[in-house]
Amino acid sequence: MDDQAALPVHALCLITDHYPHALGAVLGGSAATGRVTPTSDLDLVVLLPNSDTGGREVIRHEGRLAELFLHTLADVPAVFEQDRARRRGTVLFLYDQGLPVLDPHGHVPRIQKQARAVLASGPPPLTPDEWERGRYLLTCFMDDLIDTPSSDRYEQLSLADFTLREATHLLTAHHGAWTGIGKWLPRRLLSADPVRGRALLEGHRAVAERADPAPLTAAVERTLELLGGPLREGYVLRGGLRPNR
Known part of the structure; x- marks a missing residue:
């Protein structure tokens, strides 16, 4: 298995080790678009239960850096609105272009659809x-x-x-x-x-x-x-x- 094909497996192992209670995970960035290099980090959106706390975390797993974008199911609308307001759509694009690596309850396709709708509407106009x-x-x-x-x-x-x-x-x-x-x-x-x-x-x-x-x-x-x-x-x-x- 080449490095590109192994990345979703690597990402799933990372989530299983660090967030076994996760409700979903999407692998984005260069790992999902075929532009990965040997030193590329993994960009992962991790969906957590509402009892948890969102945030952002950088860890190293089996020698590769990973940047985790953490949010709960209830936080999705606010996360998307905040992302839209910044005009860069970082999390939105991770969902749009990313590869689902964990989805035990079927939440990920619905959230990806929401992200694509926000991206299609575009960023807010400047005042x-x-x-x-x-x-x-x-x-x-x-x-x-x-x-x-x-x-x-x-x-x-x-x-x-x-x-x-x-x-x-x-x-x-x-x-x-x-x-x-x-x-x-x-x-x-x-x-x-x-x-x-x-x-x-x-x-x-x-x-x-x-x-x-x-x-x-x-x-x-x-x-x-x-x-x-x-x-x-x-x-x-x-x-x-x-x-x-």
Whole structure:
């Protein structure tokens, strides 16, 4: 049995050892999508009885790390709503794309159906204040990136990272699409907008490889054109003191 095929068995053994009272378990992430590597951890959603307590736990089982997303049956609606509000849908996607490895009472298919319905509805739209703040931040990052000399590589690379993140946040929101962090940022970005998303990623790469901010700046300007353009003077934040960045 190859490593990919052995992972559901490994996951089931983990659940049996650590949560023998579990009502269900779903193996997600790279282990479920065929992108696993020898050092990939296991992403597992574990459904617990209502008498238990949810949370998040990282353990090592038989040499492999596993990240466990724990919640009770009664907590499912609240967990899904919280996940939706964060706009990343981490647990929702684990249920949607994951492989059931334990389901003694038939709960998992019903919960997977609920997760898919939430994913189909999309993340919540940004509020007008969130749109304005996002445009302002992205404009600031872009301007700072333009003004930073290529000799200041630490600052240039940091600004390129923040520029890409904010542009991704706004562009995915514009399309009503889910966003992501880490390795999921480029995946969600390209899924939401293959053309503009690739331009942003190639622009970020140009900064990293050639210290050239021009392609990323151009990609950001095209993104801002969709959202009302850059926002500088005229931006107002009310309701208390908060840092601008």
